[in-house]
Amino acid sequence: MAKSEDYPGQKKTPPLWVTGVRPPAEIAEPNLRVSVADMLAAQRAEQEDSAPVPTSVAAPTPGHNDESLAASDSGVLAEVKVESIRVSPFQPRLTFSEADIEDLANSIASVGLVKPLTVRPIGEGAYELIGGERRWRAHKLLGRETVTAYVRSVTDAMAKILALTDNEGQEALTEYERGRSYAAIMRAGEESSIRALARRVGVNHSIVSRCLLLMDLPEEVRAILDTNPGLIGGKWAKDFIEFSRTEPALLLQAVTSMRDHQWTQEHALRWLAKEVASRDQQKTPSKFTEKEISGIGKVRVDGKKVELRCEKTVDAKRLAEQFEAFLKAIDRSLITSE
Known part of the structure; x- marks a missing residue:
């Protein structure tokens, strides 16, 4: 029998299928003995010391982003008071599910915060959220006094971009x-x-x-989407846009029913197409006229076509002979269109 090599202290060789896989990076522990302001100042000084001294100053090229260095830097990690954090004016998310926040709070209470928040200082000891409002709300729900966050000094323009990219990895916008x-x-x-x-x-x-x-939708429709942002999207968005250009009033009715009666996008689009077709059919004048000739039958005129439907007592063959003789003798000037 082969000797087992699975015993305490034995160095194990990792299986081939994990060879070369890099272990996940660990989140650095926050330094609680240094203030956030001191850490930011030290970080800026370190960046300035490590930056090469330019021999000449060139004018910025058009479209150049002065924040490229800051964008690649995650900031300093710190424990920030939950009550000192303000919500972001650039938060793209319009609605928050209370049930999802409660689930997230339970997860944080069980396994801890996996991804720190990102905030920026706004003076007087206050901070503004850049990313992580759901995690911040979960901390408030748990009654936590502090939350781990990356503190970054960024402009409004960069804060807008970071707010979007932070949400990409969380609950989908x-x-x-x-x-x-x-x-x-x-x-x-x-x-x-x-x-x-x-x-x-x-x-x-x-x-x-x-x-x-979607920003081309009528203002009344966008007002509904402001509180129900998930009503329209995906492959049907373009169809709603087309209806908004030709049938804004009908579109508003459809979107209102989507909100109030839980219509799906497909159902709303089918309803719109049916309403438009029904209305257009009513506007279209009849293509034919029909007259009844006593003792002979019904004559129907449809465009360039004349149709005669005989009564049961009429011999259609003999009527056709009479009609042919009539047509040969008719004055053509009386039937020629001008």
Whole structure:
């Protein structure tokens, strides 16, 4: 019998299928003996000392981002008082599920905080959230006094971008929520094009374009989406946009029913198509006229076609002979259109 090599102290060789796999990086422990302000100052001084001294100063190139260095730096890790944190004015998420926050709080209470918040100092000991509002709300629900957070000094423009990218890895944003944030960034001129914005937030430019299309919806419809952002999105978004351009009133009725009666997007689009077809059919004048000739039958005129339906007592063959003789003798000037 072969001797077992599985005993305490024996060095084990990792299986081939995990060879070369890098272990996950550990979150650094916060330094509680140094203030956040001191840590930020030390970080800036370290960056300045390590930066090369330029021999000449060049003018910034168009579209150059002065925050590229800050964007790659996660900031300093600190324990921040929960009550000193303010919500972000750039939060793209419009709604928060209380049930999901409660589940997240239970997870944090059980296994701890996996991903720290990201905040920025706004003076007088207060901080503004950049990323992690759901985790912050969970800490408040648990009654925690402090929360682990990366503290970063960033501008409003960078805070908008970071708020979007932070949410990408959490509970998914709706396309309407993304569209609102993308539109705000584009209006402020913080990105030169849709492709540039897509590169910045790390998504395909077609997704950014589709989300931005939702901002073309009528104002009344967007007001409903502000409180119900998940009603419209995905592959049906373009269909709703088309209806908004031609049938804004009908679209508002459909979206209202989606909110009040839980219509799906497919059901709403089918209803819209049916309503438009029914209305157009009523507006279209009849293509034919019909007259009844006593003792002979019904004559129906449909465009360039004349149809005669005989009564049961009429011999259709003999009637056709009479009709042929009549047509040969008719004055053609009386039936020629001008």
